[in-house]
Amino acid sequence: MRAHKNGTTSNEVSSFLLNCFVRSPSWQHWLSLPLSLLFLLAMGANAILLTTIHLEASLHQPMYYLLSLLSLLDIVLCLTVIPKVLVIFWFDLRPISFSACFLQMYIMNCFLGMESCTFMVMAYDRYIAICHPLRYPSIITDQFVVKAAIFILARNVLLTMPIPILSAKLYYCGRNVIENCICANMSVSKLSCDNVTINRFYQLGVGWTLLGSDLILIFLSYALILRAVLRLKAEGAVAKALSTCGSHFILILFFNTILLVLVLTYVAKEKVAPEVPVLLNVLHHVIPAALNPIVYGVRTQEIKQGIQRLLKKGW
Template sequence: MASFNLTTSDPSTFILMGIPGLEAAHVLISIPLSMFYIMGLLGNFTVLFVVSKEETLHKPMYLLICMLALTDINICTSVVPKALCIFWFNLTSFTVGGCLTQMFFFYASMAMHSAVLVTMAFDRYVAVCDPLRYTIILTNARIAKLGLVGLIRSVLIALPAPLLLSRQPFCANRIIPHTYCENIAVVKMTCGDTIVNRMYDLVIASVVIGLDLMLIALSYGLIIRAVFRISCKKAHQKALNTCTVHICVILTSYTPLLFSNLTHWFGLGIAPHVHVILANLYFLIPTVLNPIIYGVKTKELHDRVFKYICRI
């Protein structure tokens, strides 16, 4: 703790503790963390490589899969390298500017991840409910425009949090009990009025998660209605199979996120190290599982990946 007290006297730095209460186990915890990170990078870069090389995969659905892979890579890379530096080398100090920059990229990537999932739900809606006009409605150019809109939205959502914090005075005790600069954890380090910061975090999280989940639910409600209007059972199964992969990705993405946020807002009796572990799991799990789900469940992608693996 002597190094913490010495470093926190510097008004331009924070101290990231890692996982509070489990400092002695940091090296052991770093093993699964680094393995998940490498697996996530390997899986997502494989998807990006295969789709970029195969012209037959230059379709809206696979462009969306690539967008999802890029956001997963950005989310993990904005957090995990610094966490591993804490676990392996005890490099706990982090400049205020670096901390706020990490916060921006992390939350922008999370918001973009959610935007891509909404666009995928719209893609599945068109594929099932209006298949004859699918290639007309969802062109590669339109997917690129939707991706740009999602990116702009993500920046507008993520930018106010670090800007609001940059105007706040920080207290002498700048020890953050976390592996990364999570917004509320940094807000607790300020000595000024934090009502706006806290309300912004709660409202934005509720609006983004709530609105995106409502749009996804609406898409699948319309899909289910269209499926039940089809008399052929074989057509039923084929229509639902087109949505299975996306539903699996939604579950892996939103379930850990919702559970982590609920425990953060309402789980007052939960130990701090549990909060931190959950906060790390909610972005690690989708990063590792998403490329596996798409690689296994999407036949075209599965065949192309297998082809490249056989060449090695």
């Protein structure tokens, strides 16, 4: 119990309920199957990609190490969000403890930022490969990957840590139903009886700083790549150069398009059904994870050949 300024008391919340699509139960029935398939696809495809890169000596190169990091991030994000959503769909187990909710909040914010930063480092890798090919082996080394991984980890771990801390320090005085399938910061914070202005500004500030700066640097890299490609005179050189960037550019589009649509639906939430942003929140954690390894596996000859060799060995 906690006393209020007016002398009344109220019970302090000790756990939350994830409401998900409780007002639209048909959504849960229809979504459970495709969501399960996407989850299995994401887990299986990323596991195959990681195994292939680990076992194939020819793939022990900086570019594929970065791709391995991306797969690990995708796996963690999927495991953090999708199993709980499926349990809600199948068994209506909506309760989530305080600690589990804020841990999920932290992992989602931290790992989405790490994924965005990984895309930025991969864009720099492609920029060096095309614009400075002779210097590529001396710049993009194993040591570079280690330093990049440390930077990605440190930046996002430190800058996103205040998000769940600020949210956890709020006073939750009665309402405990989260109108979402996940413990998104603002979905949780707005249940409190305290002022959430600091939470909102920090979330927006960090989000736009991290994801925005990464996106600007990615587009800058591709602008320089495009300029260098257009200067190439050799026959077929343009197509070859662009093909080396194709997979990476497609993955960036997957990641940022869903994120952009999610932001736009929140801005125009009066004009869209409340279930739509909730659905996009969930899909943003599984669709890129399912498609990333498939795109690289299909478009990258070395990975495709590595997977084929592994399958032949298994048989």
